[in-house]
Amino acid sequence: MRTLKVSLGDRSYPIYLGEGLVSRAGELLRKAGCGEQVGVVTNPTVAGLYLNPVQEALARSGFRVTSILVADGEGHKSLKSLSAIYDQLVKARFERSSCLLALGGGVIGDLAGFAAATFLRGIPYVQVPTTLLAQVDSSVGGKTGVNHREGKNLIGAFYQPKAVLIDVEVLRTLPRRELLAGLAEVIKYGIIEDAALFALLEEKLEKLLALDRGLLEEAIAASCSIKARVVEKDEREEDYRSVLNFGHTIGHALEALTAYEKFLHGEAVAIGMAQAAAISVGQGLCDAESLGRIHRLIKKAGLPTAIPSNINTPELVKKMEVDKKAAGGKIKFVLCAGIGKTQFCWLSPQEIMARLAA
Ligand SMILES: NC(=O)c1ccc[n+]([C@@H]2O[C@H](COP(=O)([O-])OP(=O)(O)OC[C@H]3O[C@@H](n4cnc5c(N)ncnc54)[C@H](O)[C@@H]3O)[C@@H](O)[C@H]2O)c1
Numbered sequence: 530m531r532t533l534k535v536s537l538g539d540r541s542y543p544i545y546l547g548e549g550l551v552s553r554a555g556e557l558l559r560k561a562g563c564g565e566q567v568g569v570v571t572n573p574t575v576a577g578l579y580l581n582p583v584q585e586a587l588a589r590s591g592f593r594v595t596s597i598l599v600a601d602g603e604g605h606k607s608l609k610s611l612s613a614i615y616d617q618l619v620k621a622r623f624e625r626s627s628c629l630l631a632l633g634g635g636v637i638g639d640l641a642g643f644a645a646a647t648f649l650r651g652i653p654y655v656q657v658p659t660t661l662l663a664q665v666d667s668s669v670g671g672k673t674g675v676n677h678r679e680g681k682n683l684i685g686a687f688y689q690p691k692a693v694l695i696d697v698e699v700l701r702t703l704p705r706r707e708l709l710a711g712l713a714e715v716i717k718y719g720i721i722e723d724a725a726l727f728a729l730l731e732e733k734l735e736k737l738l739a740l741d742r743g744l745l746e747e748a749i750a751a752s753c754s755i756k757a758r759v760v761e762k763d764e765r766e767e768d769y770r771s772v773l774n775f776g777h778t779i780g781h782a783l784e785a786l787t788a789y790e791k792f793l794h795g796e797a798v799a800i801g802m803a804q805a806a807a808i809s810v811g812q813g814l815c816d817a818e819s820l821g822r823i824h825r826l827i828k829k830a831g832l833p834t835a836i837p838s839n840i841n842t843p844e845l846v847k848k849m850e851v852d853k854k855a856a857g858g859k860i861k862f863v864l865c866a867g868i869g870k871t872q873f874c875w876l877s878p879q880e881i882m883a884r885l886a887a
């Protein structure tokens with residue numbers, strides 16, 4: 530098992546990464562200082578696979594466990610699910626020292642994290658991410674929240690976990706499409722910060738997709754370290770943290786325009802990254818060779834690069850303007866200044882439209 534650290538003063542926490550950590554949840558929660566009572570928040574899909582081993586591990590370490598199930602799917606990252614979680618915490622008499630354990634993908638992590646942030650004005654929680662996306666992205670950094678019917682993630686809080694337990698073994702049951710979507714975020718870290726990670730992916734992608742443990746750990750560790758360093762610099766996304774939005778301005782707009790039904794988040798981000806890289810070349814920031822490498826790697830990972838022909842570009846750009854990062858008519862873009870480097874850039878809707886059409 531390796532241990533990475535997110536250093537945020539008294540809110541610092543470890544990220545444990547290795548095999549079989551699900552069965553070591555009890556011992557690791559003890560280490561994190563969790564009290565006697567633990568609420569495991571999960572969904573039926575993940576519960577069927579991993580709830581038993583987690584419950585047994587917690588019981589072995591003397592914890593009292595309450596399991597809290599939320600229906601599977603983004604639509605259940607809602608105030609309604611949150612309210613149902615509170616009901617169960619009240620019923621089971623959870624106290625300030627009681628702890629929540631988020632067992633699932635980003636939906637469960639965001640929801641359980643926000644429940645922990647708000648119940649009794651904040652109780653400790655631990656992330657046990659079970660999708661690649663959650664392992665390299667959502668479980669680290671303390672963004673928690675739920676969706677509002679008018680928009681995603683409109684209600685939430687920055688609230689850091691006490692620990693993150695990443696068990697690479699759980700990725701064996703993850704549907705391939707979800708795995709590839711998570712991989713898009715790993716590719717993103719390579720593009721924005723880590724040319725060596727990008728080269729590793731280029732060289733060993735097949736092995737990684739065959740779920741080679743050592744490689745998975747290496748890629749996840751590299752990704753989490755980058756996320757941790759970015760969060761340490763700018764925990765509340767006042768400025769620098771938005772570097773993590775590379776590919777997301779276009780990606781989010783594509784997701785919104787297709788009513789969150791056509792693409793998984795990572796798929797939309799893959800297109801967003803390919804397009805942002807092309808815009809970067811157009812702006813004279815990025816060389817054509819890097820652009821070629823980015824497109825080739827995304828495609829090799831079985832992810833899309835092109836905006837589907839039935840998408841109306843002006844409508845797509847309009848969606849970007851309503852994104853919360855828009856200001857003064859121009860849209861803030863994270864552009865690529867060669868693999869491993871980024872630059873922020875403000876672009877007008879006309880400039881984006883011209884580049885996307887090119
Ligand atoms: N907090 C953050 O910083 C942050 C960052 C990125 C994304 N997010 C949020 O994360 C969410 C998306 O997360 P996601 O992509 O993990 O989706 P998800 O949580 O919906 O999980 C995807 C699917 O995989 C299933 N699943 C999970 N683990 C499994 C396993 N090991 N084996 C088999 N099936 C498994 C789930 O039940 C679900 O059906 C979005 O709500 C997004 O807003 C948050």
Ligand SMILES: [Zn+2]
Binds near residue numbers: 666777794
């Ligand atoms: Zn993302």
